[in-house]
Amino acid sequence: MQTLLYLTATETDGSLGQPALEALGAAASLAAALPETTLLAGLVGAQVQPAANQIASCGAKRFLAVTGTDFAASRYASDAAAAAALIQASGAMLVVAPGTARWLRCLPGVAARVGGRADTHLTALEVVNGQVHAHRWYYRQRMEGVFTRAQRPWLLLVDPGSQPAWSGLPGQAVLEPLAVTLPDHARRTTVTGIREPAADAQTIRPDAKLLFVAGAGWTKKQADGQTHVPEAERLIRDFLRLSRASLGSSKSLVDLGGEGQAVLSFLSHLNQIGQTGATPRHPKGLATCCHGEEPHTVGWRFINERRAISLDPNCGWARGKADVLYVADAFRVMDRVNALLAGEANV
Amino acid sequence: MPYQIVVCGSLVPDPLQTLEPVQGPAGPALKNEMMLPAWLDPWAGHALYEAAHLARQQPGSQVTLVSLGPKAKLQQVMMTVAQKVPFAWVALDGAAGGFTDPAETAAALAEAISALPGLNPAQLLVFGGWESATRGAGVTLQTVAERLGIPDVFLGVDELKVLPDGALEVLERIEAGRHLISRCAGPPAVLGWATGNLPEPKNNPQIGMANMRGVLPALQKARPVQIGAAGVTFASVTLPKQLRQTRTVKDASPDQIAAELIAWFKS
Numbered sequence: 001m002q003t004l005l006y007l008t009a010t011e012t013d014g015s016l017g018q019p020a021l022e023a024l025g026a027a028a029s030l031a032a033a034l035p036e037t038t039l040l041a042g043l044v045g046a047q048v049q050p051a052a053n054q055i056a057s058c059g060a061k062r063f064l065a066v067t068g069t070d071f072a073a074s075r076y077a078s079d080a081a082a083a084a085a086l087i088q089a090s091g092a093m094l095v096v097a098p099g100t101a102r103w104l105r106c107l108p109g110v111a112a113r114v115g116g117r118a119d120t121h122l123t124a125l126e127v128v129n130g131q132v133h134a135h136r137w138y139y140r141q142r143m144e145g146v147f148t149r150a151q152r153p154w155l156l157l158v159d160p161g162s163q164p165a166w167s168g169l170p171g172q173a174v175l176e177p178l179a180v181t182l183p184d185h186a187r188r189t190t191v192t193g194i195r196e197p198a199a200d201a202q203t204i205r206p207d208a209k210l211l212f213v214a215g216a217g218w219t220k221k222q223a224d225g226q227t228h229v230p231e232a233e234r235l236i237r238d239f240l241r242l243s244r245a246s247l248g249s250s251k252s253l254v255d256l257g258g259e260g261q262a263v264l265s266f267l268s269h270l271n272q273i274g275q276t277g278a279t280p281r282h283p284k285g286l287a288t289c290c291h292g293e294e295p296h297t298v299g300w301r302f303i304n305e306r307r308a309i310s311l312d313p314n315c316g317w318a319r320g321k322a323d324v325l326y327v328a329d330a331f332r333v334m335d336r337v338n339a340l341l342a343g344e345a346n347v
Numbered sequence: 348m349p350y351q352i353v354v355c356g357s358l359v360p361d362p363l364q365t366l367e368p369v370q371g372p373a374g375p376a377l378k379n380e381m382m383l384p385a386w387l388d389p390w391a392g393h394a395l396y397e398a399a400h401l402a403r404q405q406p407g408s409q410v411t412l413v414s415l416g417p418k419a420k421l422q423q424v425m426m427t428v429a430q431k432v433p434f435a436w437v438a439l440d441g442a443a444g445g446f447t448d449p450a451e452t453a454a455a456l457a458e459a460i461s462a463l464p465g466l467n468p469a470q471l472l473v474f475g476g477w478e479s480a481t482r483g484a485g486v487t488l489q490t491v492a493e494r495l496g497i498p499d500v501f502l503g504v505d506e507l508k509v510l511p512d513g514a515l516e517v518l519e520r521i522e523a524g525r526h527l528i529s530r531c532a533g534p535p536a537v538l539g540w541a542t543g544n545l546p547e548p549k550n551n552p553q554i555g556m557a558n559m560r561g562v563l564p565a566l567q568k569a570r571p572v573q574i575g576a577a578g579v580t581f582a583s584v585t586l587p588k589q590l591r592q593t594r595t596v597k598d599a600s601p602d603q604i605a606a607e608l609i610a611w612f613k614s
Contacts, residue, residue, distance in 0.1 A: 074527060076489075076500040101521040105502040108449070109489035117450055117578070120484050133582055138445040139360070140480050143368050143586050145375065145446070150578035160522075185498045188532040195518065196525040204524030210612060243612065255546065269505065269542035270524045275362045275480060276389040276542065286608070295362040306591070307611065309604070313595060320590035326604045327597045336605035344609075
């Protein structure tokens with residue numbers, strides 16, 4: 001008999017968000033596929049009863065909890081103390097958690113603390129001959145590995161967006177609270193806030209159906225020999241407003257800002273896709289004014305349908321990286337796209 | 348306040364190279380791995396530039412780069428990196444590929460950091476990239492922190508400010524393009540950097556000459572370390588079959604393309 005602990009933190013309202021439910025789906029499936037395995041839930045947060053009730057029918061035999069104001073915010077020291085206590089109290093040899101920023105920071109350290117190992121960015125979990133096999137990508141999404149591990153406890157962090165979310169009926173779960181007393185050194189850090197763009201200026205939208213990528217070509221000289229950065233800004237902003245797409249960029253475009261060149265004012269490194277940027281998950285992606293070279297397109301690994309607009313018919317997108325390449329002037333195309341979208345919005 | 352800033356940074360294959368997995372005697376590896384040109388790991392590079400920037404702002408601070416990688420490749424990478432910013436260098440001679448276990452890497456790095464002469468936890472900031480471009484795991488720095496007994500860890504850092512009272516204000520990336528703002532009482536702390544806000548420094552031959560006086564002796568003293576992936580068994584490592592049959596549309600008008608795109612958005 002072995003124990004699999006589903007470990008997560010709650011949202012500020014005490015509920016579980018989408019990444020947590022996806023990890024629960026993976027944990028429940030894994031527990032069901034492994035012989036003689038008991039699923040337990042471990043919850044961390046200021047209040048966790050709503051979360052426990054939300055997943056009361058998930059099959060967990062016990063709902064362990066570390067609660068209180070000390071555990072509300074995402075802080076390494078308190079999160080690590082809570083997670084370590086839950087793992088030790090559960091006696092779990094397998095731990096499944098969502099790969100959120102909070103747990104990605106904390107659980108690798110916890111693995112060291114409890115004498116185990118953590119593996120992150122897992123995109124699938126399966127049972128082969130009674131053993132857990134994990135899937136993840138290496139070299140920035142260039143190759144996929146499938147592996148198993150002997151060390152225990154084994155902490156498995158599941159990438160958000162890679163699994164179907166658990167769904168089931170809510171109920172009334174009985175919590176088993178654990179007392180975790182933080183030492184003074186665990187309170188050296190305090191979370192003071194969150195910085196985010198104003199709602200209408202937020203260009204990173206993880207739930208968007210479309211990723212729109214702007215490349216450095218938007219800031220280069222156009223056919224008339226002049227740059228048209230303000231026009232590029234207007235076209236892109238209008239498109240994002242009308243389409244509700246998420247904005248990505250190539251590294252070269254973001255880097256122009258650091259080199260003192262004219263750039264799109266609303267872009268930051270947070271928008272960067274590729275080798276040194278993000279690898280977002282969206283059903284569709286449209287690249288504009290971007291060469292589609294490998295360091296950038298590795299960030300498109302999880303974009304299913306891909307189209308690109310480029311003046312270069314021999315760019316990287318033409319070499320099997322996009323489904324459709326439009327050899328055209330993105331300024332003119334996006335102007336027409338915006339006109340059509342605006343027309344539809346006014347109907 | 349002067350800081351002892353230790354940057355953990357290793358090397359990665361040039362991202363423009365074609366990478367192909369092969370089965371080696373100890374598990375998966377890259378085809379012709381030792382022949383591939385190498386670079387400083389990009390996020391570790393950002394950490395190094397941020398460390399140098401902080402050291403310039405805080406007189407008396409020192410930057411030490413601790414690198415684990417095959418000795419010959421480290422030498423190649425240092426020829427460029429040494430021209431960027433001033434630092435002392437500690438080299439460890441061992442595997443740095445993507446299929447090694449970060450826990451083993453962390454153990455070697457923590458041991459090397461512990462052995463630095465004059466190490467003072469009250470001044471210690473351990474920097475590194477939040478993930479490598481090889482494993483991409485984001486596990487090493489937290490494991491180093493646990494081994495060194497450092498209670499404060501930040502990951503995906505884009506900004507670090509020293510406040511007037513000596514506390515540190517740290518901005519970390521979280522979901523949906525947001526940053527978490529934390530206030531840490533001060534060193535010791537571990538910070539895994541994302542891109543930060545600094546451009547890559549231009550090569551400076553004078554810095555390069557000064558650094559190289561320490562680089563070659565450090566290379567000679569590089570301690571061999573055994574880094575593998577004990578306990579891990581790979582069932583497969585494969586390249587994705589992702590080449591698409593690209594349809595190239597050359598002679599369509601902007602109106603035609605726009606209409607096709609709108610239909611695609613809605614499909």
